[in-house]
Amino acid sequence: MLVEWRDDLSIGMLEIDVQHKLLFDKFNAFVNAYQNNLDVEEIMRMFWFLEAYAVTHFKEEEKLMQQVRYPDYEKHREKHLAFIDQINLLKERLKAEGISQSVVSAMTNFITSWLIDHISTMDRAIGRFVNSAASPRLP
Template structure:
């Protein structure tokens, strides 16, 4: 289970709220996996991720453009890559059916996203905004 903590905060309320929603869904999925029902929950989680990424990435990308975030193009590529991975995994599950392997892949994808993207990439957006406001 992943607990929201300050290290996950970007410092932008909208983005932090959306990240907290992602953590809740990840925790729901992880709990289902520990109860041996991850295969039953995988399509629901993938469906959530597809709609979540449309809304969240749109919000985050709009913010980056609004504040003229210099790393926007690279950040957008990272978002697009994540969307492609989610879509690829969903296609695989729809074609072959849910499996233990697909639940493991989804679990890894989500945990990796939280650990690497939010704490190592998204956090820079908040820092940039904070520094920009301080310079004004």
């Protein structure tokens, strides 16, 4: 189940929007590797790359939130940590069960719904905050 970027997921901050699109690309590369029955090592490499990119993206996003003094930084960071915890659980399941349709389905369902929900709510709030702070105030 591939996930397609939609313009309504844009949060209005180019750097973050580009990173989100790349997350979708990395996720789709993992799914494609599985669907095309690539070597297990290649599928795993795609998943590890997706995970590493997500962690890098979270760090960049958290750095930005700190720079702009985003008021919900801690709550947002907790969501990132919860995502990483869930990914670690899925990795353990993957190690125990191997690559199977049920494991890949669990991974794709979780990642797809999390990305879309997180971007459209939590990340969009960052965009609104930054854009409202940048807009001139009328007397």
